[in-house]
Amino acid sequence: MTTAPLLGLLLAHLLGDFLLQPKHWVESRQQDGIRSTALYLHAGLHGLLMLPVLGLAGAGVGFAILAALVVAITHWLIDLGKAQLAADKLRWFLLDQALHVLVLVAVWAVWLDDSAPLQAAAAWLTRxxxxxxxxxxxxxxxxxxxxxxxxxxxxxxxxxxxxxxxxxxxxxxxxxxxxxxxxxxxxxxxxxxxxxxxxxxxxxxxxxxxxxxxxxxxxxxxxxxxxxxxxxxxxxxxxxxxxx
Incomplete structure (x- = not known):
């Protein structure tokens, strides 16, 4: 199914953002910002998690590596921006997750090379x-x-x-x-x-x-x-x- 890779990407994101992210990584990011080693480790982990998902989905090696780099870099930028904001505010948490999901949807759409699912989603939203x-x-x-x-x-x-x-x-x-x-x-x-x-x-x-x-x-x-x-x-x- 065309949605299976997207679900896999979302699953990998949840795994990296919640289950595989120690609390001290979050604290380090909030305290040290761009100098935080944990910020780079966390972003790199997300990039690595994308590789098996895209590989199982049948994406080429070149595309999988490029997509993983895009996810890692954008994740680093988004989390760096969040580190400058109040960590205990729900709105920033929701914005952070929404931006990550948008990146994954974009990766999925480019890999799919077919706008039909997105058009169907847009049509449903505007009904x-x-x-x-x-x-x-x-x-x-x-x-x-x-x-x-x-x-x-x-x-x-x-x-x-x-x-x-x-x-x-x-x-x-x-x-x-x-x-x-x-x-x-x-x-x-x-x-x-x-x-x-x-x-x-x-x-x-x-x-x-x-x-x-x-x-x-x-x-x-x-x-x-x-x-x-x-x-x-x-x-x-x-x-x-x-x-x-």
Whole structure:
């Protein structure tokens, strides 16, 4: 299959970036930057990992060596750039991985010498169904969090909870809505009921023991509003995108 080499390249990347990269290599890269020996070793390892994958895929020796050099050099440049940024920021980690994947996709596309798979992927991404699905998932994250916060503002001043993580509630709500939306789109409404019940029992029991009735009611109100809005959005999306 034409996608097998790409999967092999991605597998080799994950192996080199996570399983075969000692922690002290990462620390060395962050501390020493371009002078870090570990940075060169890490990039070279990625280049070496590409060789057996391309060899098994049937690529010529010349192309395999050239592709391995490209992967090693670009990996070195990307990781060097990341070393200048805050290592504990999720956005830089995601950008780093996205750039590595783009390089591997480019290597695969050049080896394949056929733009049909990329054109098919682009066509799928621009389909109304795909765009509608992405839009629906986007709506239930930050935009819906802001809408719910505004809706609950009349009661937010009456409650205080210093025993929770900062902004944890909003992030829990977003993850909850993503899960609910996925279940709705998969016609698994019964599972949504189980999820809501488990969340309500857990939170209500925890808050009741602390005897904070206002906070309990506020949390349950937010949960019900969040789940209800997600259900409506999911059902509308299912009807409009897939006709039910």
């Amino acid at each position: 109304p169904e795909t765009l509608g699905l992405l839009l629906t998932y986007l709506i239930v994250t930050r935009p819906l969090s802001l809408a719910i916060a505004l809706a609950l503002r009349p009661w937010s001043q009456d409650v205080s909870d210093q025993g929770t993580l900062v902004a944890a509630g909003a992030r829990i709500g977003m993850l909850e809505r993503l899960l609910v939306l996925t279940l709705v789109l998969q016609h698994e409404l019964i599972a949504v009921g189980f999820l809501l019940t488990a969340k309500s029992v857990l939170r209500y029991g925890d808050l009741r023991e602390r005897k904070e009735r206002k906070l309990t009611e506020y949390v349950l109100l937010g949960t019900l509003l969040s789940v209800s809005l997600t259900l409506v959005i999911g059902l509308l999306a299912r009807s409009l995108i897939w006709g039910g």
